[in-house]
Amino acid sequence: MSKDEVGVVVIGLGFVGGRAHAPSFARIEGSNVVAVSDIVPEAADRLVKKYECKYYRDYKEALDDPDIDAAVVSTPTPYHYEIASEALSRGKHVLCEMPLTSSIELSERLAKEADESGLILLPVLNFRFTPNYVKAKEILREGALGTPMAFTFREHIPAKELAMQWPLSSWAWDAKKSGGLPDYTLSVWSIDLLRWLFETEIESVRWQSSYNELQGVDNFKGYQTVGVVKLENGAVGTLQYGATVGEGLGTSRLEVYGSNTKTLEAIWNNSVKIMETSESIDEWTFAEKGPRVWGHRQTDEYFVECILDEIAPSFGPKDAIIAQRVSRNIVK
Ligand SMILES: NC(=O)c1ccc[n+]([C@@H]2O[C@H](COP(=O)([O-])OP(=O)(O)OC[C@H]3O[C@@H](n4cnc5c(N)ncnc54)[C@H](O)[C@@H]3O)[C@@H](O)[C@H]2O)c1
Known part of the structure; x- marks a missing residue:
């Protein structure tokens, strides 16, 4: 990547997006929280003031922002596929919370889309950094x-x-x-x-x-x-x-x-x-x-490093899909 800073939008500002990812990306050298997005404007107020960033109610508008290189998907799991897929189709790298999507089929589809795009799709498997x-x-x-x-x-x-x-x-x-x-x-x-x-x-x-x-x-x-x-x-x-x-x-x-x-x-x-x-x-x-205690910040740092240094991450959607497969019988 020719830029020396990754412009980030954090989409979904609840428990993990608002408390772990947004503060992490705001402090990581080489990243900048350009915008935050949440369907509930109040969820963004504190972060917009603190990080002096833009707010988009509709994440699709954020994905049109040329200052944004990467999207963090930390909405509830049912929206992961739609948002991550849209971000990849608009040329943005994606850090996606876990479970990757709401079904193995959708996760496989998303992994294929990431493969074809040449962009990074990194699942938040933060225990690897705890x-x-x-x-x-x-x-x-x-x-x-x-x-x-x-x-x-x-x-x-x-x-x-x-x-x-x-x-x-x-x-x-x-x-x-x-x-x-x-x-x-x-x-x-x-x-x-x-x-x-x-x-x-x-x-x-x-x-x-x-x-x-x-x-x-x-x-x-x-x-x-x-x-x-x-x-x-x-x-x-x-x-x-x-x-x-x-x-x-x-x-x-x-x-x-x-x-x-x-x-x-x-x-x-x-x-x-x-x-x-x-x-x-x-x-x-x-x-x-x-956010360092459970490895969220370190995961985010690794994501930024992979983008800036154009490195293929050592883990990815395949690992997320395996975890989903092993877990799926809990549902029964
Ligand atoms: N890595 C971890 O340690 C960890 C911990 C908890 C949760 N999670 C995962 O993170 C994801 C979010 O969980 P949470 O507990 O933070 O959820 P949450 O319900 O606390 O927050 C989700 C936020 O997303 C917003 N939102 C919903 N739809 C949206 C949309 N279309 N566009 C923008 N914003 C939208 C909601 O208004 C809310 O503010 C889940 O996939 C969950 O499994 C990961």
């Missing part, structure tokens, strides 16, 4: 656990918190339009994490789910979803996604059990440990802040 997972991958690569034999990944979100973000009336509960329910939506990052961390494919997964009304939580349905997984490298494990627990009891925890009796533990996003015995523990801690 600092303690990056360290965990380095540790596994060095063979510090011998052969990884088993793993567990658990993510519990306090029910009241998720009920505020995604109440029953929201797109996240419309399986037809979104491809699945919140457990499906929230599974795609950790499924990609397994493939990336262990550098192998998922051979099989068997999902079981339980959904219930929760006492004291209105306009919501609690879920607990568990997947029993076998990887092609022989490791076995479980994935668990829950939204039933009370305030302050959220968890995100990855454990890996090695053939040399050592265990790796990555809790939340700020620590990773290797435990040999209860008294022999090595620990690395990370003190990132804001």
Whole structure:
């Protein structure tokens, strides 16, 4: 690319677009938030003032803006295909939130369109950039656990918190339009994490789910979803996604059990440990802040770097589609 700065429009300014991507692109060297777009003008007010950027209610008008080189699609999943496809057809690179689209067929169509356009379509697989997972991958690569034999990944979100973000009336509960329910939506990052961390494919997964009304939580349905997984490298494990627990009891925890009796533990996003015995523990801690903690900012930086240096990204829509395929049976 001959320019030395990527002009960006962030489309969809809710939880992830407004709080993670817009502030990230505003701070990344080599990018400039030229505009923001949301069908709800109030969602844009604060960002327009803060970043002194343009506002477009209709994202199609933003895509006509010659100062814009790239579009960030952070609307609800049902609109991803239409917006990302339109952006590619108008010569804009696309960073698209996950799940990539509302169906595998549409994701495959979008991947083909990106291929034919020669433009970048990067899915937001931000766990690949989360600092303690990056360290965990380095540790596994060095063979510090011998052969990884088993793993567990658990993510519990306090029910009241998720009920505020995604109440029953929201797109996240419309399986037809979104491809699945919140457990499906929230599974795609950790499924990609397994493939990336262990550098192998998922051979099989068997999902079981339980959904219930929760006492004291209105306009919501609690879920607990568990997947029993076998990887092609022989490791076995479980994935668990829950939204039933009370305030302050959220968890995100990855454990890996090695053939040399050592265990790796990555809790939340700020620590990773290797435990040999209860008294022999090595620990690395990370003190990132804001959109860096879960790797959103680093994903955005990578997107800008790929555009400016004309590099093909090391992952792409194919990885997003695999995650969607593995997750899709949760819906049943
Ligand atoms: N990478 C992550 O960590 C992460 C975390 C949460 C959500 N997500 C994904 O991000 C996407 C958005 O999720 P969210 O929780 O931020 O949603 P949200 O409901 O909080 O926000 C979506 C925003 O998009 C706007 N919008 C809707 N249709 C639009 C259109 N046609 N044009 C412009 N704006 C439009 C809405 O007004 C709203 O402000 C989903 O695909 C979700 O799966 C990713």
